[in-house]
Amino acid sequence: MLIDSHVHVFPKSFEESRNDLIKKDSxxxxxxxxxxxxxxxxxxxxxxxxxxxxxxSIITSIGWENYEIAKEANNYLLNSAKKHSDRLGAFVGINPNWGDLAIEEIKRCIDQGAIGIGEMHPDTQKFKLDDSKLLSPLMNLAKKNNLIILIHSSEPLGRKYPGKGKVEPKKILAFSKLFPENKIIAAHWGGGLPFYYLLKELKSSPPKLYFDTAATNLLYSKEIFEIIINIIGSDNILFGSDFPLVKQEKIITLVKDSKISKIAKSKLLGENAKQLLKISKI
Ligand SMILES: [Zn+2]
Structure with missing residues (x-):
């Protein structure tokens, strides 16, 4: 069983309006x-x-700043998931800064079958992950409706690339502590947060977080799979590609060729996502 928990798709019209979208959305x-x-x-x-x-595959949005564009993209994701309900599930784009409109949009998307929110980009959406006042209504609604939250994460070290921001391990950790009852996936290995599970305090009380492998080949050397599984185990890691930025087969090959156990491979490649996302269709 193979489940890709992190891909991005857009309406075809967005390719034609690309320059306009670049102007309108950060x-x-x-x-x-x-x-x-x-x-x-x-x-x-x-x-x-x-x-x-x-x-x-989980078709995810991006952290749109612009409400109108996000709504159009959400409709596309939700319609695609409805049309191919045995193969696609949708995470929708929400900006907490929309206030009441954000809550309204989440409710509308839940009615249309959304199973998550994300990928959120706090840097460009201009909110802080420790802003409990701003985020609580959204996180409570997500918790009540079993919506998963997917957060874009970045490494504190390493090269600069488009999308690299300041949502680093420290902030992801604080966010998970603020909302311990929510199901949160920190994308791109949480910017390296699992390495810090070697700290005594994290080892004895690990945060309730999931990590995905999106864009691994662009960020890390291939030993990351066995090293992180040695530290945190294999229950909370999900195969994500970041398609179309990364070809889906690239990450599948990395997992299959890694030195992790056969059981860990099947957990990463599908079983963990099936359980977390409650995918009953496969
Ligand atoms: Zn991302």
Whole structure:
């Protein structure tokens, strides 16, 4: 069983309106000003899933700043997931700074079948992960409706690249402590947070977090799989590619070729996501 928990798709029209979107939305501008960052539709994704025998993918939004664009993108994600309910699930784009409109949009998306919120980009959406007053209504609604939260995360060290921000391990850790009852996935290995589970205080009371492997090949050397599993175990790690930025097969190959156990491989590649996301269709 293969489940990719982190891919991005957009309406086909967004390719034509790309320059306009760059002007209007700060997150899109950060991620897609570089013309090498391609946009993909659900159909492109389904083709890639067929080729790679992937059973199910979570189509995620980006952390839109702009309400109108986010709504249009959300509709596309929700319709795609409805049309291919046996193969796709949708995480929608919400900006907490929209206030009441954010709550209204989450409720609308829940009615339309959303199973998560994200990928959130606090830097470009301009909110702070420790702003409990701003985030509590959203997080409470997510908890009540079993919506998973996906947060873009960045390494405190290393090279600069589009999207690299300041949502680093320290902030992810504080966020998980502020909302311990929410189910949170920290993307891109949480910016390296699992390495800090070697600290005595984290080892004895680990945060309630999941980590995905999105864009691993662009960020880390391949030993990361066995090293992090040695530290935190294999129950909380999900295979995510970051398609179309990274080809789905790239990460599958990294997992399959890694020195982790057969059981850990099947947990990462699908079982953990199936359980967390309550995917009953496969
Ligand atoms: Zn990301």
């Amino acid at each position: 997150t899109f501008r950060e991620m897609y000003t570089n013309t090498k960052s391609t946009l993909s539709t659900s159909e492109n994704l389904l083709h890639s899933m067929d080729v790679n025998n992937i059973d199910f």
